[in-house]
Each structure stands twice: as structure tokens, then as C-alpha cells.
Amino acid sequence: MDEKLTTGRLLRAWWAMQWRAVVATFLGSLVLVALFSFVAALLGVSKELIMAVGNVIYVGISLFASIYFFGFALKKDYGDFRFEVVEREAEERRSEKGPLQEQSREPSPERAGSAPDLESITNMKERE
Secondary structure (H helix, E strand, C coil): CCCCCCHHHHHHHHHHHHHHHHHHHHHHHHHHHHHHHHHHHHCCCCHHHHHHHHHHHHHHHHHHHHHHHHHHHHHCECCCCECCCCCHHHHHHHHHHCCCCCCCCCCCCCCCCCCCCHHHHHHHHHHC
């Protein structure tokens, strides 16, 4: 595991996603399954079918909530760290420069006008 990606940081990100997904799954399932069960019972649908469809509703809501809050956790600023999606081409260009080669402080033409990433901010702080 990368030394910057510690177990504590992973747990903070996991917890930021997990508790929200559990609450959303519980509340969403409670409402939708109750509504479906009520309507299905009025229509005379069997208990077995109601339970089976209720489980499908639960799984669907759970998957949706997990994916939605995973995105939330990736975008969240945790104070001392945040996650960043780096395109493969940009990563390969960084590795071509080599670890000992100093990067210039001036933004590259492709990054001009864009917000600095966490790595460049950290590098600037270390140089000061």
C-alpha cells in the first residue's frame, strides 16, 4: 500500500460512504417496500412474491446508494487529504520525468488556468 494511503485514511473514506449508504438503503427500502407491499396486498399478490420483489427493491436501492455515496466519498475533502482521479497519460508523463527531476513551478500549457492538484501544492509547501 502507498505510504500516503494509510489504513486510517481508507477507513475515514470508507466510513464517509458506508454510513450514508446504510441510512439511505434503510430509509429508501422501508418506504418503497412498504408502498409496494401495500399496493400488492390490495391487488391480492401472494406473500412469497411480495417478499421476493421486496428483496429485489432492497438490492436495487442498496446498489444505487453504494455507487452514489462512493462518488461522494471520492469527491469529499477530508481536511488533510482528498482523492484525485488522474488520467493514465498524465501519470505516465509524470513518471517519465523521474522521481529526482524537479518539476517547474510554472503550469504546463495543458494545465494553464486549471486549479492546482494536491501533489503540486504539497511540492510547493515542501520547497518553502
